[in-house]
Amino acid sequence: MNKEQIIWARQALLPDGWANDVCVTLDAQGRIATVTPQSAPQGHRVDTLLPAPVNLHSHAFQRAMAGMTEARGPDPRDTFWTWRRLMFRFLEHLTPDHARAIAAMVQMEMLEAGYAAIAEFHYLHHQPDGTPYDDLAEMAQGHCAAAEETGIGLTLLPVLYRYGGLDRRALAPGQRRFGNGLDQFSALFDGAAKAVAGLGSDSGIGVAPHSLRAVQPEDLAFCMELAGDRVIHMHLAEQDAEVTEVEAALGARPVTWLLDNAPVSERWCLIHCTQMTPDETLRLARSGAVAGLCPITEASLGDGIFDGARYLAQGGRFGVGSDSNIRISLVEELRGFEYSQRLRDRGRAVLATPTHSTGRVLWDGAVAGGAQAAARETGAIAPGLWADMLALDSQQPDLEGRCGDMTLDTLVFAGDHRAIGHVWAAGRHVVKDGAHVNRDRIIAQFRHVQHQLQAVV
Structure with a gap:
C-alpha cells in the first residue's frame, strides 16, 4: 500500500497544457487525488513533472542478447530472418530463473528511462523442447515476480503462437517453446x-x-472471444517477406486483410506496421487502433520506416516500445521516430503541428497511445488516474532555463536517461x-545470468 504523497x-504538463507551481496529491491507492496550480511549495519538490508513458511492446528475454548478433553470419546478406535464427x-x-532475472533488469531499466509501465508481449512459454x-x-x-520486485505497472500479454507459417x-x-493449441x-x-491478479490493482x-x-483466421476469433x-496486440506488416507470404496465402496485404476481416478498434494495438501503402496508413489511422512503434528495434532489424507523417495527419494514435530491448531509452525511441521521418522526407520538424512542437507531439502521443494500448487508467496528470509520472533533473545543463514545450524538445533531441530524476x-x-x-540487487x-549464458551460447 502506498502512503499519501504530495509532489510540487x-x-x-497537465491535460490542458503547461501550468506553474503545481501541487499534486496522491492517495494511498496510488491514484492522483488533486492537481492544484499556483500553489505554495510543499511536499516533494521537483522542477518539471510529466506524465510517464507505458512501454507498449517488449520481449524481455531478448535483453540478454544485446550485442550478440552484430557479426555477419554465413549468409551473403544479414536480415531480420538471420537474426531470428x-x-x-x-x-x-x-x-525460468534466467528469464525472471532478465525481466527484472529490463523493467528496472525501463523505469529509469522514464516509462512507468510495460505491456509485455509474452511468448516464451515452455521448456526448450516444447514440453x-x-x-x-x-x-x-x-514476469509478475519481476514486476513485484521493480514496482513497474504490468499489462501481461500471453501470446498465441500455433504455426511456423501461413501454410x-x-x-x-x-x-517450440512458443507453441500452444487452443485449449492449452x-x-x-x-x-x-x-x-497478474496477485499484483497491484493497476496491473x-x-x-x-x-x-x-x-x-490462422479462425484463431483470431478465438483470441477475441x-x-x-x-486489449489485443499483434505484430503486423513488419517485413517485406511477411507481406509477400500473407498476400500469397490470404489474397491481400497484412494490414488490408486484417482491417477487412477483423473488427479492429480502440482495443487493438498493431505492432510495427512498417510495410503499409498510403491507403492502408489512412485506414489504420481511422480505425482507432494504436500503432505500436519500436524505432530502435525497427532500425536494428532493418524493418523499414513507419509512415508517421501521413498517419498522424489523419489523427492516428501511436505509442512506443523497446521490443528487442537492445537499448532501452524512451527519448531515443521518440527521437528515432521523428528522425526516420526527416531522413525519408528530407525535412525537419516533420511531426510538429502549427500549435505543438515536435517534442510535444511525440510526448503527448506516446503517453496517450501507451495508456490506450495497455488499457491502463493513466495518460495524464489528472485526478482519478494512476499516478504514472516522472520528474526531470533540473541540474542537467541541457535543461537549464527551459520552459514549456522547449523542455520536451530539449529532452527528446538533446537528452538521455540522465535527465530522468524520479x-x-x-504512486x-x-x-x-x-x-x-x-x-x-x-x-x-x-x-549472474549473463555469466551463465555466456558460457553456453
Whole structure:
C-alpha cells in the first residue's frame, strides 16, 4: 500500500497544457487525488513533472542478447530472418530463473528511462523442447515476480503462437517453446491471469495473437472471444517477406486483410506496421487502433520506416516500445521516430503541428497511445488516474532555463536517461535521484545470468 504523497513542481504538463507551481496529491491507492496550480511549495519538490508513458511492446528475454548478433553470419546478406535464427538458438538455454532475472533488469531499466509501465508481449512459454512446465504459466509468473520486485505497472500479454507459417507448417525447433493449441493456451491464459491478479490493482492482462504468420483466421476469433473487453496486440506488416507470404496465402496485404476481416478498434494495438501503402496508413489511422512503434528495434532489424507523417495527419494514435530491448531509452525511441521521418522526407520538424512542437507531439502521443494500448487508467496528470509520472533533473545543463514545450524538445533531441530524476508508477516512487530503489540487487542478479549464458551460447 502506498502512503499519501504530495509532489510540487515548478512546471507540470497537465491535460490542458503547461501550468506553474503545481501541487499534486496522491492517495494511498496510488491514484492522483488533486492537481492544484499556483500553489505554495510543499511536499516533494521537483522542477518539471510529466506524465510517464507505458512501454507498449517488449520481449524481455531478448535483453540478454544485446550485442550478440552484430557479426555477419554465413549468409551473403544479414536480415531480420538471420537474426531470428540466432534468437531461436539463444532460447535453448534460458531457464525460468534466467528469464525472471532478465525481466527484472529490463523493467528496472525501463523505469529509469522514464516509462512507468510495460505491456509485455509474452511468448516464451515452455521448456526448450516444447514440453510445458508442470505449471503452464510458470514463465508468466516470472514476469509478475519481476514486476513485484521493480514496482513497474504490468499489462501481461500471453501470446498465441500455433504455426511456423501461413501454410500451417509445424513449429521449427527454435519455436517450440512458443507453441500452444487452443485449449492449452486458454488454460495458460487463465494461469497468467491469476498471477497478474496477485499484483497491484493497476496491473492487467490482454491477449496477443502473434502475427498472421503464426495463427490462422479462425484463431483470431478465438483470441477475441478469450480477450472479452481486454486489449489485443499483434505484430503486423513488419517485413517485406511477411507481406509477400500473407498476400500469397490470404489474397491481400497484412494490414488490408486484417482491417477487412477483423473488427479492429480502440482495443487493438498493431505492432510495427512498417510495410503499409498510403491507403492502408489512412485506414489504420481511422480505425482507432494504436500503432505500436519500436524505432530502435525497427532500425536494428532493418524493418523499414513507419509512415508517421501521413498517419498522424489523419489523427492516428501511436505509442512506443523497446521490443528487442537492445537499448532501452524512451527519448531515443521518440527521437528515432521523428528522425526516420526527416531522413525519408528530407525535412525537419516533420511531426510538429502549427500549435505543438515536435517534442510535444511525440510526448503527448506516446503517453496517450501507451495508456490506450495497455488499457491502463493513466495518460495524464489528472485526478482519478494512476499516478504514472516522472520528474526531470533540473541540474542537467541541457535543461537549464527551459520552459514549456522547449523542455520536451530539449529532452527528446538533446537528452538521455540522465535527465530522468524520479519516476512514480501508480504512486510507487521507484526511481529516486536517477536510480531504481533496488538497482544493485537487480543488476547483480542479471550479471549472474549473463555469466551463465555466456558460457553456453
